[in-house]
Amino acid sequence: MRNHDILIVGAGLAGIRAAVAAAPDLDVAIVSKVHPVRSHSVAAQGGINAALHPNDSWESHAFDTTKGSGYLGDQDAIEVMCQEGPADILELERLGAIFSRNEQGQIAQRPFGGAGYPRTCYAADRTGHSLLHAMYEQLLKKGVFVYEEWYVLSLIVEDKVCRGVVAMDVRRGELHAIGAKAVIFATGGYGRVYSSSTNAAINTGDGMSMAFRAGTPLMDMEFVQFHPTTLRETGILITEGARGEGGYLLNTLGERFMGRYDSQRMELATRDFVSRCEQQEIEEGRGVDGCVLLDLRHLGRKKILERLPQIRELAISFVGVDPIESPIPVRPGAHYSMGGIRTNAWCETELAGFYAAGECACVSVHGANRLGGNSLLETIVFGRRAGLRATDYARRIKTSPVSPAVLRAAQEKIDRLLKRTSGERIGPLREEVGAAMTEHLGIFRTRKRMEGALEKIREVRKRYENIYLEDRGKIFNAELTNALELGSLIDLAETIVVGAIGREESRGSHYRQDFPNRNDAQWLKHTLIYGSDSGPRIDFTPVTITRFPVPV
Ligand SMILES: Cc1cc2nc3c(=O)[nH]c(=O)nc-3n(C[C@H](O)[C@H](O)[C@H](O)COP(=O)(O)OP(=O)(O)OC[C@H]3O[C@@H](n4cnc5c(N)ncnc54)[C@H](O)[C@@H]3O)c2cc1C
Numbered sequence: 001m002r003n004h005d006i007l008i009v010g011a012g013l014a015g016i017r018a019a020v021a022a023a024p025d026l027d028v029a030i031v032s033k034v035h036p037v038r039s040h041s042v043a044a045q046g047g048i049n050a051a052l053h054p055n056d057s058w059e060s061h062a063f064d065t066t067k068g069s070g071y072l073g074d075q076d077a078i079e080v081m082c083q084e085g086p087a088d089i090l091e092l093e094r095l096g097a098i099f100s101r102n103e104q105g106q107i108a109q110r111p112f113g114g115a116g117y118p119r120t121c122y123a124a125d126r127t128g129h130s131l132l133h134a135m136y137e138q139l140l141k142k143g144v145f146v147y148e149e150w151y152v153l154s155l156i157v158e159d160k161v162c163r164g165v166v167a168m169d170v171r172r173g174e175l176h177a178i179g180a181k182a183v184i185f186a187t188g189g190y191g192r193v194y195s196s197s198t199n200a201a202i203n204t205g206d207g208m209s210m211a212f213r214a215g216t217p218l219m220d221m222e223f224v225q226f227h228p229t230t231l232r233e234t235g236i237l238i239t240e241g242a243r244g245e246g247g248y249l250l251n252t253l254g255e256r257f258m259g260r261y262d263s264q265r266m267e268l269a270t271r272d273f274v275s276r277c278e279q280q281e282i283e284e285g286r287g288v289d290g291c292v293l294l295d296l297r298h299l300g301r302k303k304i305l306e307r308l309p310q311i312r313e314l315a316i317s318f319v320g321v322d323p324i325e326s327p328i329p330v331r332p333g334a335h336y337s338m339g340g341i342r343t344n345a346w347c348e349t350e351l352a353g354f355y356a357a358g359e360c361a362c363v364s365v366h367g368a369n370r371l372g373g374n375s376l377l378e379t380i381v382f383g384r385r386a387g388l389r390a391t392d393y394a395r396r397i398k399t400s401p402v403s404p405a406v407l408r409a410a411q412e413k414i415d416r417l418l419k420r421t422s423g424e425r426i427g428p429l430r431e432e433v434g435a436a437m438t439e440h441l442g443i444f445r446t447r448k449r450m451e452g453a454l455e456k457i458r459e460v461r462k463r464y465e466n467i468y469l470e471d472r473g474k475i476f477n478a479e480l481t482n483a484l485e486l487g488s489l490i491d492l493a494e495t496i497v498v499g500a501i502g503r504e505e506s507r508g509s510h511y512r513q514d515f516p517n518r519n520d521a522q523w524l525k526h527t528l529i530y531g532s533d534s535g536p537r538i539d540f541t542p543v544t545i546t547r548f549p550v551p552v
Contacts, residue, residue, distance in 0.1 A: 001402065003179040004029040004145070005394040006387075009152050009165060009207060010186030011036035013128070013376065014358025016135040017383030018184050019144045023391040030139070031147040031167055031178070033202060033481070037136050040188050040200050041379065044128025045310065046241035047120035048380070049373035050085035052107060056117040058082040059547075065374060066548045068114040068270050069367025070508035071524065072220070074544040077345040077363045081374070081381045088380045089121055097134035098123050100307070110244040110307075112372040114270040118244075120373040125239050125310045127376065147178075151481050152206065155183065155214040155354065156406050162214075162354035163402050166410045170481060173474025175414065177407040181397040182353050182390035185211060185341060186383060189359040190492045192485075194334035194441075195434030196235035198227055207360040209488035211341045212495065216349050217528040217539070219362040221492070222499035222510045223338035225370055226443050228274040230333030232291045234318050238311055238330055240372040242296060243267040245307055249278065250293040250327060251286040272369040272509045275332035279443045282331070293327035332443055336375065338366040338509065339499070342528060347386035353393060357386040364526065367543075368508020417483065423468035426483050429460050433486075433493050445500060446514045454497045458535075461490050495529040498536045502527055520550055 004027045008015045011032035022028045032039060051061045061082040066073055093099060093107065100108040100122050111118040123130035139146070149170045156164045156177060164179040187207025191199025212218050228249075229238040243249070249267050251257045261277045262269045269277075278292050296304055296311075301324050304312055308323075315321045315328045340362040347355045347363070357363075358379040365378055433456075440453035464486065471479040505519040506512050528539040 001177055001179055003399060005180065006182045006184065006390045007031065007164060007178055007180035008184045008186060010039070010188060010358065010360070011146065012039035012041035012186060012188055012358060013132055013135060013379035014383035014386070015184070015186030016132070016139050017380050018186060018357060018387035018390070020135065020138045020142060021384040021387030024142065026391060026394055029145040029147060031150045031152055031165070033149065033151045033170070035148055036139065036146065037132055039132065040203055041128045041376070042132045043200065044131070044376055045125045045237060045239035046112065046244065047110060047122030047127045047373045048089065048131070048376035049112070049115070049119050049371070050089040050121060050377060051082065051117070051119055052086050052089065052109065052121065053117070053119070056119055058086065060116050061085070061119060063548055064115050065365065065371055068369055068371040070369055070518065071520070071550045072364070072367030072507060072526070072543055074364050075546040075548060076544045077365050079546060080345045081365050081377060084381050085377050088377070088384065092131060092134065092380065095134055095138055098130045100124055110241055111268060112240055112244050113268045113274065114371045120241070120244065122241060124306070125241055125308050131376065151484065152210070153410055153484060155210050156402050157214050157351065158403065161352045163400070166407060170476060173477055175407060175411050177402050179399060179402045181394040181399060182355065184347070184355040184357060184386045184390050185360050186356070186358045186386070187360045189337040190489070191334055191337070193433065193437055193489050193493050193496065195431065195438045197334040198230055198235055198237035199335070204485035204488045205337070205360070205492045206485060206488045207356070208340055209491040211349065211354070211356065212491055212529070212531055214351065215531065216351050216354065217342050217530050218495050219339055219342040219526050219528055220364060220367070220499065221339035221495045221529055222503050222527060223368050223508055224334060224441070224496060225271060225336035225338060225509050226275040226332040227335035228271055228278055228332050229294055229330040230335070231314065231318050232289065232329040232331060235333040236314055236318055237335065238294060238314065238328060239308070240271070242294060242308055242311055245303065246299055248295045249274070250295050251281045252288045253286060257281050257286070257292070270369055271372065275443055276511060278332050288329060291329035291331045294330045295327040296323040297325065297327070334438070336370055338362070338368065338370055345385070346389045347382055348389060353397065355386045355390050357382040368510060414480070417467070418469065418472045418480070420468040423466040424463050426467050426479070426486050429464060429467070430486050430489065432460055433457060433489055437493055437496070441496060441500060443511060445510070445512050447501060450497055450501045454494070454501065457490060457493045457497060461494070464490055495536050498538055499527045499529055502538045524550060
């Protein structure tokens, strides 16, 4: 059996940062269902926040993050992220990450929504590409063993301690138990639970689902970020950097409508708010073909080519619009999971030996709404912390062999699925989950609509028990991995809906038309979703408040 001191699942920014931070004398390995540089971090566009300028401060960053989170973010974790962020950015630079520069040759920073100071560092509109490639070089330099194109199916938990994972070598279709003293999940988000999303097809929230199935609670799952500017039809992201550089949002009357909603912050209000304003414009008949328009023309050719080249290419390729000449049709779209595996500020979960960092975790620095640029920062700061803390733990723990029964049970499950010759195909089930979530768990929510979605998801779950696959082969069986991913999506859809029905107030990205106000007296608390025999069970835990009391 394979064994390591630390096993990291996920080779995006959080996972690689954890691997690079782990002690060099330990045996560290990383697993990814795709080649590491195809992890979704590579697609990040607009930038990464840190208070680098002498006129800015980590305290201001922490305040903006807390306020933007609807005061639901845990302030101990927010302080850690904002305080440690600047050094982490400089470390990335030393490790070879390329950043755009200002005229003085320093790392350039642009304004982002909800930020009181321009503190978003960027590499044009390809920031994730620059960071992930630089970190991947470090991973190779460190000689970390990479299980490339291995799909992790479940955590191995014995005597309430995490002892490794069961994983499939996708290239050969073989299952393996991989033992580890410490396991770190850095498995990214679940954007694909919605039928239209800015996320890649691989973002199916597998890690969150596996943790949930292993008994670890998911926190604040009702908070799903809808990004204000995604392309018509495809839902591809147009970075907030486009508004940071000065882009306007227009309605069909040619009006900069944000002036009516927030005349101070205009297009750079927080994402939850801008998305709601856009949706209201569209629903009240001032949209353009179900969209609003993002106008960049006044920025001029030079600035667009220099700072937003990828955005221009995407708009030309996917909607046939050159933003130098015409406004881009955009609409709000599912983008980011604020909720996830509950951890503390050292990325520890409730399960000994099991850590989580990055988008799959809820540490919680984003609370009810994430500020743009804070997610990349979270991956870097908490990825590093997870690597350090797992190192300490792995040094104290002795390896004990994993029972062979774990692997046998997983193999039997896969064999049963591959042997079934009739039943339902997975494609329609996935579409039905995505459609129910898009229709009923969008920007505006009501109990009645969400209960309809829950009923649909539970019906799909039953039908999922009876799926069958056309492809029974072993080598690169994508239908099999898609079927496993569908299982994750169903779990997560259900936890999102249960959390959203449970929270009877409006806060950040969770807007209830039947409870339109924020209710701090009753709801300044996190939701926790645990698995149980009768379906997900909801519980609550207090928010950590340190320096920013909730205004009354
Ligand atoms: C289009 C887009 C643009 C964005 N731009 C920005 C931005 O400018 N600034 C910002 O702060 N944030 C941005 N975000 C958010 C940010 O990019 C992500 O939250 C962040 O990169 C997530 O990193 P991660 O390391 O947690 O996960 P990911 O980079 O998503 O990596 C997940 C890893 O887990 C692996 N994995 C998952 N499941 C399994 C499994 N079952 N078995 C094995 N491996 C598995 C995957 O292979 C992958 O390696 C953007 C998001 C999108 C969608």
